[in-house]
Amino acid sequence: MxxxxxxxxxxxPLHPEVLDAMLPYLQSNYGNPSSIHQRGRQARQGLDQARAQIAAALAVKEQTLVFTSGGTEADNMAILGYALEHADKGKHIITSQIEHHAVLHACKELEERGYDVTYVKVDEYGQVNPKDIEAALRDDTILVTIMYGNNEVGTVQPIVEIGELLKDHQAVFHTDAVQACGALEVKIAELPVDMLSISAHKLNGPKGIGLLYIKNGLTLRPLLYGGEQERKRRAGTENVASIVGFAKALQISNATxxxxxxxxxxxxxxxxxxxxxxxxxxxxxxxxxxxxxxxxxxxxxxxxxxxxxxxxxxxxxxxxxxxxxxxxxxxxxxxxxxxxxxxxxxxxxxxxxxxxxxxxxxxxxxxxxxxxxxxxxxxxxxxxxx
CATH class of the missing domain: 3.90.1150.10 (Aspartate Aminotransferase, domain 1)
Structure with a gap:
């Protein structure tokens, strides 16, 4: 059978070419990219090159990318990190009823901490009406988080329209693009978003690696404390082999x-x-x-x-x-x-x-x-x- x-x-499944790209960083170039010796420098070179490749594929600057353990951490970093850092501006969040649980549960956690969350409805096709987002906006709204493409029914949300209506509002816009990236060519520079989450294992890359795009000038409270990796935004030794695999998977995905x-x-x-x-x-x-x-x-x-x-x-x-x-x-x-x-x-x-x-x-x-x-x-x- x-x-x-x-x-x-x-x-x-892991694409064979992705595995080939990762192997040197699992077998020989295994150094800590923060180390100054030769092994460390080899790992740092691979990390920097992969970051540059991913940034080019997404049409953003390298310093806007923070590598995470996956889509769930990226979503949590965006939602909790921004809301906790900017509580002085307001405590109202807008999301939809059909978000991934990484978003919904992060919003529930904020409600436990005294934030107010509006969960907008969708139509029978699973699509958010931008007018409902506009109607839900308040003076104290600080964050809108709406997914790019739904992971269960595949419906693509009107991200551009939502982003446009937020232009003159203090609220920043985060989108979970975990399911969309790889199925659609995601060029962040062409999207009116402030933060965007991606996970490698949805596009034939390795599990356990994702990223959060953070628009230049945006500040988030870190969720992890330790070293100064990722420009002090996400502590922890970088997963170099998986980041290299991520870059290769995104390259193959965009080409096909x-x-x-x-x-x-x-x-x-x-x-x-x-x-x-x-x-x-x-x-x-x-x-x-x-x-x-x-x-x-x-x-x-x-x-x-x-x-x-x-x-x-x-x-x-x-x-x-x-x-x-x-x-x-x-x-x-x-x-x-x-x-x-x-x-x-x-x-x-x-x-x-x-x-x-x-x-x-x-x-x-x-x-x-x-x-x-x-x-x-x-x-x-x-x-x-x-």
């Missing part, structure tokens, strides 16, 4: 975006056309045009989600019910609840299929046909029981 991985939105976009569109059509042909009852969740190309979120009404995921796994298909950070839970996705309501059938039995560079047309055809068999069988069983 072939194993088919269609959960790349949770994490993606068009090719992968076209391939993922074909994959999506294969899934939907097969299910239509096999008379599967399904709904496509998320925006149909403003979307990340690698994510397809599908509701199968009348089917038990736990049984569906278990049967897919038995068929060798790795898919998920949503965010990997809630893996093991079969509760309705908070994203789908925000879109359709808690009791909606579309919120109860939704599966996310997400594609990667190593998937083939044959694999996706297998996924489509096996899913159709499983869904129709489970639905017949459920109808028989009822």
């Amino acid at each position: 072939e194993m088919v991985y269609v959960d790349h939105a949770a994490t993606s 975006i068009k090719e992968r976009h076209d391939k993922y569109q074909r994959f999506t059509h294969t899934l939907l056309d097969t299910w239509t042909e096999k008379q599967v009852d399904f709904y496509v969740n998320g925006h149909q045009t403003e979307r990340l190309p690698h994510i397809v979120n599908i509701s199968f009404p009348g089917v038990n989600l736990e049984s569906l995921l278990m049967n897919l796994d038995m068929a060798g298909i790795s898919a998920s019910s949503g965010s990997a950070c809630t893996a093991g839970s079969v509760e309705a996705s908070h994203v789908l609840v925000a879109m359709f309501g808690e009791n909606s059938e579309r919120s109860q039995a939704a599966v996310r299929f997400s594609f990667g560079f190593d998937n083939t047309e044959e694999q996706i055809k297998y996924v489509a046909e096996e899913t159709a068999k499983i869904v129709n069988r489970l639905k017949q069983q459920q109808e028989f029981i009822s």
Whole structure:
């Protein structure tokens, strides 16, 4: 039985060229980049070169990038770091109901500390209306944090419009681009954002490395204390091998975006056309045009989600019910609840299929046909029981 991985939105496999780029910094150039001896200088050279490559790929200056342990730390650094440092300007934060838990839980922590957070709604396509952001703004609003592309349904948010309406307000704008970067070419210089989070393992880089872009002149309170790494903004010895891998992964990702976009569109059509042909009852969740190309979120009404995921796994298909950070839970996705309501059938039995560079047309055809068999069988069983 072939194993088919269609959960790349949770994490993606390390690209072979990324591993090759990392190996020298795991085997020979292993020095501490803060050391002044030869080994240290070799590591520092690799670190500086990787930082320059990433900055060029994102169209920003090198000093605006802070390397973190991943997207979660980057989000926390942006939200907690800015809010705690600028509490004298106000204690009101605006976010959306469908953010990643790294954002939502950071905002909950701020509420515990006396801050006021507004969670704006989304429409049935999972998209924020910029007018709702504008209506929520107050004189004491200091931060707006809205994700670039949703990790569960793939909907892309109107980041440019939101950023534009904040131009004359004191509030700074942070966007979680963890799922978007790699699926879309992210050029930060072209975006009206003050902070932006990225994680390498979503774009075929290593786990445990991410970054936060911080606009020049913006100050944040550090979350970690120790050495003076990352311009005193994030203490701790830099993860040089992973940063080098991050740079290579971003380079490959940007060079192959068009090719992968076209391939993922074909994959999506294969899934939907097969299910239509096999008379599967399904709904496509998320925006149909403003979307990340690698994510397809599908509701199968009348089917038990736990049984569906278990049967897919038995068929060798790795898919998920949503965010990997809630893996093991079969509760309705908070994203789908925000879109359709808690009791909606579309919120109860939704599966996310997400594609990667190593998937083939044959694999996706297998996924489509096996899913159709499983869904129709489970639905017949459920109808028989009822």
